[in-house]
Amino acid sequence: MRDNNAVLLVKNHPNMIKQCKSFYSSDCIIDITTKGIDPQVAIYHSDVLVTDFSSVWMDYLLLHRPIIFYIYDDFEHDDVGCHYDIRKNPPGHFCYTEDEFFELIKRIKTDYDAMKPSDEIVGMYHKFVDGNSCERYFNWITNGKQE
Numbered sequence: 001m002r003d004n005n006a007v008l009l010v011k012n013h014p015n016m017i018k019q020c021k022s023f024y025s026s027d028c029i030i031d032i033t034t035k036g037i038d039p040q041v042a043i044y045h046s047d048v049l050v051t052d053f054s055s056v057w058m059d060y061l062l063l064h065r066p067i068i069f070y071i072y073d074d075f076e077h078d079d080v081g082c083h084y085d086i087r088k089n090p091p092g093h094f095c096y097t098e099d100e101f102f103e104l105i106k107r108i109k110t111d112y113d114a115m116k117p118s119d120e121i122v123g124m125y126h127k128f129v130d131g132n133s134c135e136r137y138f139n140w141i142t143n144g145k146q147e
Contacts (some may be wrong), residue, residue, distance in 0.1 A: 001028040004102075004109050011042055013054065048108055048115075049092075050101075057091060061122055062129065066108050066115040067092025070101055089124050091117050 001008060012033040025031050032042060039056065043049060049060040050068045057067050069092050087094075093115065095101045108115045122129055128136065 004105050006105055009042060011039055061091050061117060061125055064116055068104050069094045071096050091121050091125060
């Protein structure tokens with residue numbers, strides 16, 4: 001992380017706080033789980049999202065910034081599954097080992113724009129990304145219809 005001038009902020013799911021009390025922190029890995037920082041604020045100010053199968057990637061995708069799915073366990077098969085088959089239309093890049101993770105960090109650093117999700121991919125997961133959501137909602141409330 002130091003070699004690539006990267007800082008990793010760790011924000012565990014609220015249900016995991018008790019299990020993650022003694023998370024390792026350093027100058028390049030900072031645990032913000034219990035710091036009271038809104039996750040939406042943290043992702044807005046992040047250049048890259050690293051996640052497993054958490055749904056936070058859906059919100060982050062709207063920023064058109066690189067997403068890394070770090071798959072370190074067998075969540076796909078051992079849990080309730082995902083809303084979308086993200087392997088069919090990947091909104092980001094997948095890695096399964098630390099070495100693969102560091103390679104993706106290096107690629108993002110050298111070619112950030114190429115690592116961003118395409119407009120087509122964003123559109124597959126978000127129907128309206130045109131800056132008119134408030135207007136649509138206002139029209140729906142006042143006219144009872146969506147335009």
